[in-house]
Amino acid sequence: MKGLELQQYNKNIIRALLSLKLIEKETPKPQDKEVLIKMYASPVNPSDIAFMQGGYNIVKSLPSIMGFEGAGIVIDTGENAKEFLGKKVSCFVQEDADGTWADFVITKKYNVIPLLDDMDMDQAAALAVNPFTAAGLMEQANCEKGTALILTAAGGQVARFCRDIAKERGVRTINIVRKDETLEKLKAGGVEFVLNEQDDDFPEKLKEISKKVKICSAFDAVGGELTGKIFNILPDGANLILYGGLSNKPVCGLDNLKIIFNKNKLYGFSLPDWIKSKIDTGEFYGISEKIQKKFIEGTFKTEIRKSVKLKDAINGIRDYISNMSKGKILLKP
Numbered sequence: 001m002k003g004l005e006l007q008q009y010n011k012n013i014i015r016a017l018l019s020l021k022l023i024e025k026e027t028p029k030p031q032d033k034e035v036l037i038k039m040y041a042s043p044v045n046p047s048d049i050a051f052m053q054g055g056y057n058i059v060k061s062l063p064s065i066m067g068f069e070g071a072g073i074v075i076d077t078g079e080n081a082k083e084f085l086g087k088k089v090s091c092f093v094q095e096d097a098d099g100t101w102a103d104f105v106i107t108k109k110y111n112v113i114p115l116l117d118d119m120d121m122d123q124a125a126a127l128a129v130n131p132f133t134a135a136g137l138m139e140q141a142n143c144e145k146g147t148a149l150i151l152t153a154a155g156g157q158v159a160r161f162c163r164d165i166a167k168e169r170g171v172r173t174i175n176i177v178r179k180d181e182t183l184e185k186l187k188a189g190g191v192e193f194v195l196n197e198q199d200d201d202f203p204e205k206l207k208e209i210s211k212k213v214k215i216c217s218a219f220d221a222v223g224g225e226l227t228g229k230i231f232n233i234l235p236d237g238a239n240l241i242l243y244g245g246l247s248n249k250p251v252c253g254l255d256n257l258k259i260i261f262n263k264n265k266l267y268g269f270s271l272p273d274w275i276k277s278k279i280d281t282g283e284f285y286g287i288s289e290k291i292q293k294k295f296i297e298g299t300f301k302t303e304i305r306k307s308v309k310l311k312d313a314i315n316g317i318r319d320y321i322s323n324m325s326k327g328k329i330l331l332k333p
């Protein structure tokens, strides 16, 4: 099998990228509850970038093949995973083992999501992480029809799915981006409120909108000062859910009095924990079917900018980093 192996963590992303090596090794044999997936495609996500920089909560023993999610077909299984043989699947793999940026991956059957027949395989490649994250966040938002939800990194795919679900529920969104180009793109797509966090008058503009609409919640993937700016304009009782740290800066600038007197809370969201809770309650596969049906009927779509071969991954990843709002890069064997 072939795979893209990370040799060394490096805070400098260019150096980290240069330590990626396309290697060949013997394809492992699945044991017990494991499946062997012939990979179709795998996306590049912000978590992959943070992982390469040694700045993610998953730290693997290196060298290790990269990639936390993808899609493919199960071509072999251990004794206790035979029900998956021949099935098209998405997978979410975070253990200290080889990942999905490869032509074959071996994983435990509980990391696998069976796909509905009509699920498009490019879309399936980026199914396991972002759409489920949006579903989990929206479950915790507690936003009623007519209220408004703040989204940061609003040009990204999680924000896009949150907007789609919010729209279905009659919830408005206040979208925060960091580039005018992304602002214009969202406005051209019919998005109502879009602000650029880099504008000098961003805090005033945000305050102005917050007087016009009732904000119910905020989902923040950026951290740093932006979190404080948003938290401080939240109305009584509205919470901020932090689900990413794209700025690489600690959350700061929160108004103490708001925490004490206005009962605004800030807490985190972690997809693996949410998935585990849904598996424990037996809801997970039902949620998965609902999400996949949204893709099949066309209400959900991951924006995919291009697909590149594993051997061309470094250039593809550089393209992705230079403008993440343009959509995902898929790596294909």
Ligand SMILES: NC(=O)c1ccc[n+]([C@@H]2O[C@H](COP(=O)([O-])OP(=O)(O)OC[C@H]3O[C@@H](n4cnc5c(N)ncnc54)[C@H](OP(=O)(O)O)[C@@H]3O)[C@@H](O)[C@H]2O)c1
Pocket (backbone or CB within 6 Å): 045, 046, 047, 129, 130, 133, 153, 154, 155, 156, 157, 158, 159, 177, 178, 179, 182, 221, 222, 242, 243, 244, 245, 246, 247, 248, 269, 270, 271, 272, 321, 322, 323, 324, 325, 326, 327
């Ligand atoms: N907590 C969880 O379990 C969980 C699960 C899934 C995803 N996430 C997180 O969700 C976030 C979004 O992921 P995604 O896949 O939706 O991203 P994506 O589609 O790849 O897009 C990333 C977005 O973030 C913006 N961005 C990047 N760096 C930024 C910065 N320093 N300040 C402000 N904006 C920045 C990009 O804007 P430009 O176009 O300007 O670069 C782009 O719009 C990531 O942090 C990811 O790790 C968390």
